Amino acid sequence: MTAKNPVFREKLSSKRTEALFVALMALFLLLYAWRIRTSGAGVLSAVFLIFCFFFLFYSINYRTLTIHLTPERLKLKFGIFSWTVPLENIEHCTPDDVPLTRIGGAGIHFTSIRGRYRVMFNFLEYPRLVLALNKKQGPVRDIVFSTRRPEEIERLIKEAAAPEEK
Numbered sequence: 001m002t003a004k005n006p007v008f009r010e011k012l013s014s015k016r017t018e019a020l021f022v023a024l025m026a027l028f029l030l031l032y033a034w035r036i037r038t039s040g041a042g043v044l045s046a047v048f049l050i051f052c053f054f055f056l057f058y059s060i061n062y063r064t065l066t067i068h069l070t071p072e073r074l075k076l077k078f079g080i081f082s083w084t085v086p087l088e089n090i091e092h093c094t095p096d097d098v099p100l101t102r103i104g105g106a107g108i109h110f111t112s113i114r115g116r117y118r119v120m121f122n123f124l125e126y127p128r129l130v131l132a133l134n135k136k137q138g139p140v141r142d143i144v145f146s147t148r149r150p151e152e153i154e155r156l157i158k159e160a161a162a163p164e165e166k
Helices: 015-039 043-061 150-161
Strands: 008-013 064-069 073-078 081-086 090-095 107-113 116-122 128-137 140-146
Touching: 008 150, 015 043, 064 140, 064 150, 081 128, 090 150, 116 128, 128 150
Parallel strands: 116 140
Antiparallel strands: 008 064, 064 073, 073 081, 090 128, 107 116, 128 140
16 A cells, blocks of 8 residues: 555454343343233333334444545445544544543434544444544534554544655
8 A cells, every 4th residue: 555545445343232232132022012912002011112112223324434545535324324524624633532422322322422423333342433523414413433542543544644845
């Protein structure tokens, strides 16, 4: 890979996160079945079924985070959701130092940290990088994502964003 031609691809998954979502899905399915058996159909049984489907979606959609870096862009993909950042819109890339208690869990989250609105594509057990944007994408100023290889991605992004040598 040359400095102006970085190509990086990584797929992350988390057995712990998947197990949590499957366990929650199973719990709400059991609660639904119990409620139907003891009291019949009603509002509470419908709520249990809705939560069961909600966690079924989470267990399928948030199974794998794909990171794809090309010379032009960084694309993050979590199931049916994706986010693309043109490299020219990245002001800088640094490790994320926000404590896990502020993250809100695995998956995709939107929150404000230090007065900057951010989108996070993350699993809790991996390190994270923060991309500060030159120009907002909607209300988003920072993009955060998990990776096994933060130093390599940070280096590739910095090399790609460096002015061309003549």
